[in-house]
Amino acid sequence: MRGWFAALLGVATAAALTFLTLPIVAIFVDTSPARLVDSLGEEGTAEALWLSLRTTVLALAIIVAAGTPVAWLLASRRFPGRALAVTLVELPLVLPPAVAGIALLAALGPEGILGGPLADLGVRLPLTTAAVVTALTFVASPFYVRQAQAAFAAVDPALVDASRTLGASEARTFLRVVVPTAAPGLAAGGALALGRALGEFGATLMFAGSLQGVTQTAPLAIYDRFATDFDAALALSAVLVGVSGGILLAVKLVRGGEVLGHARA
Amino acid sequence: MVAAIATGAAIAAGCGDDDPDALVVSAAASLRGALTECANSEQEPRIRLQFAGSDELAAQIRKGVRPDVYAAANTRLPDQLAREGLLERPATFATNRLVLATPPRGTVDALEDLERAGLRLAIGSEGVPIGDYTREVIARLGARRARRVLANVRSEEPDVKGIVGKLAQGAADAGFVYRTDAGAAGLRALPLPDRLQPEVAYAAAAVTGTDAAEEARAFVAGLRRGRCAGALRSAGFGPPPGR
Numbered sequence: 001m002r003g004w005f006a007a008l009l010g011v012a013t014a015a016a017l018t019f020l021t022l023p024i025v026a027i028f029v030d031t032s033p034a035r036l037v038d039s040l041g042e043e044g045t046a047e048a049l050w051l052s053l054r055t056t057v058l059a060l061a062i063i064v065a066a067g068t069p070v071a072w073l074l075a076s077r078r079f080p081g082r083a084l085a086v087t088l089v090e091l092p093l094v095l096p097p098a099v100a101g102i103a104l105l106a107a108l109g110p111e112g113i114l115g116g117p118l119a120d121l122g123v124r125l126p127l128t129t130a131a132v133v134t135a136l137t138f139v140a141s142p143f144y145v146r147q148a149q150a151a152f153a154a155v156d157p158a159l160v161d162a163s164r165t166l167g168a169s170e171a172r173t174f175l176r177v178v179v180p181t182a183a184p185g186l187a188a189g190g191a192l193a194l195g196r197a198l199g200e201f202g203a204t205l206m207f208a209g210s211l212q213g214v215t216q217t218a219p220l221a222i223y224d225r226f227a228t229d230f231d232a233a234l235a236l237s238a239v240l241v242g243v244s245g246g247i248l249l250a251v252k253l254v255r256g257g258e259v260l261g262h263a264r265a
Numbered sequence: 266m267v268a269a270i271a272t273g274a275a276i277a278a279g280c281g282d283d284d285p286d287a288l289v290v291s292a293a294a295s296l297r298g299a300l301t302e303c304a305n306s307e308q309e310p311r312i313r314l315q316f317a318g319s320d321e322l323a324a325q326i327r328k329g330v331r332p333d334v335y336a337a338a339n340t341r342l343p344d345q346l347a348r349e350g351l352l353e354r355p356a357t358f359a360t361n362r363l364v365l366a367t368p369p370r371g372t373v374d375a376l377e378d379l380e381r382a383g384l385r386l387a388i389g390s391e392g393v394p395i396g397d398y399t400r401e402v403i404a405r406l407g408a409r410r411a412r413r414v415l416a417n418v419r420s421e422e423p424d425v426k427g428i429v430g431k432l433a434q435g436a437a438d439a440g441f442v443y444r445t446d447a448g449a450a451g452l453r454a455l456p457l458p459d460r461l462q463p464e465v466a467y468a469a470a471a472v473t474g475t476d477a478a479e480e481a482r483a484f485v486a487g488l489r490r491g492r493c494a495g496a497l498r499s500a501g502f503g504p505p506p507g508r
Contacts, residue, residue: 126437210422
């Protein structure tokens with residue numbers, strides 16, 4: 001009786017692993033290392049990667065700076081409407097990217113809710129690099145905040161109490177005790193947000209457009225080349241697979257696999 | 266094993282597809298309005314439409330996607346695919362004109378305004394028909410003016426609807442689109458002088474090796490004269506050359 005169930009698990013796992021890895025293997029089978037290097041030298045490819053890197057790191061900095069206090073508040077306080085706040089923070093996680101793009105235009109575009117006030121300030125966001133960063137920040141922030149909130153909630157309350165009893169303020173306790181203790185979780189959340197931001201496509205195209213060196217990030221460059229230069233699209237895809245795989249590996253090293261159980265990314 | 270999963274997905278998706286016998290037509294994004302209208306008529310065969318940039322649809326066909334009909338916003342892509350044996354002989358079925366489109370409350374009133382510093386221009390990316398036509402127009406402005414106009418390009422969109430969307434939302438100040446799109450989206454359209462106007466012709470063909478070759482050929486013929494020709498004319502498309 002035990003035998004058939006184990007066999008079933010084995011078959012299911014083998015099927016799942018093959019199905020999930022075959023498309024990724026195909027990217028590397030379809031392109032040779034030499035062609036890959038060639039394509040990377042092409043005009044616009046390196047530029048797209050560099051733009052992706054810049055905008056992603058900037059978005060991550062904003063997410064960490066703004067998201068860390070939010071995560072601590074949500075993890076350490078009980079207040080009316082907390083469940084709603086948690087849900088709202090997580091909402092972009094389940095929004096289709098196209099919806100995120102439309103929503104950003106409707107809110108921050110020239111015809112949007114804040115379009116008038118922004119225009120008065122001389123700010124016109126769409127079709128700029130800042131719009132890319134805005135889109136990345138919007139879609140990727142829940143990945144960090146969720147993880148940070150879980151990491152903060154897991155900090156032993158006795159540690160916090162001890163720090164407070166010894167006379168440290170909440171701010172000091174937060175910076176000297178809570179953040180260092182939760183650091184692995186925060187790093188994992190940051191890495192997941194980084195991965196999501198790096199792969200962002202739909203919201204960026206709708207809100208920021210696509211212009212080489214300004215708004216055309218690596219995923220947009222892949223789409224742009226799909227019809228005209230499949231090899232270049234493959235090469236760029238291979239690089240993104242490498243970078244994203246590296247991020248995932250880093251997360252696993254930091255958290256020893258625990259993160260994959262938590263994140264529903 | 267992967268093939269089994271993919272087949273399973275195809276079967277599962279097929280169960281939700283209420284119309285597996287419909288004729289699948291891959292058409293340029295700029296044909297959306299006109300073709301949607303005539304596809305909804307009660308005539309047989311039923312038609313399932315998918316729209317994208319002509320170049321993207323061509324790339325899909327080259328990678329093995331098999332719609333029954335391919336309709337592009339130029340003649341170059343269908344001709345190429347026909348030479349590669351992927352399409353039957355293409356037929357030109359409509360013409361169109363390029364216009365300079367702006368948001369309804371836009372500040373662009375003439376071609377000269379495109380050279381204004383800080384203006385935001387959205388155009389089609391290279392390789393997609395609207396992008397190639399647009400580059401033709403801009404090149405005809407002369408090298409100096411062309412440089413200044415191109416310096417104002419803020420987005421290169423994968424298809425016409427990307428440009429129209431950016432204009433409708435006021436994200437861009439101006440863009441080159443087909444006359445038929447500008448009208449349908451409520452944009453302000455400035456006609457181009459004849460000396461700048463490129464020759465915009467649409468061609469379609471049946472895809473080779475599908476199960477519905479007869480119906481596909483009939484649909485293509487109907488684009489020129491018959492089922493969809495009327496819808497194309499009332500959407501503002503011109504008749505094919507030589508008619």
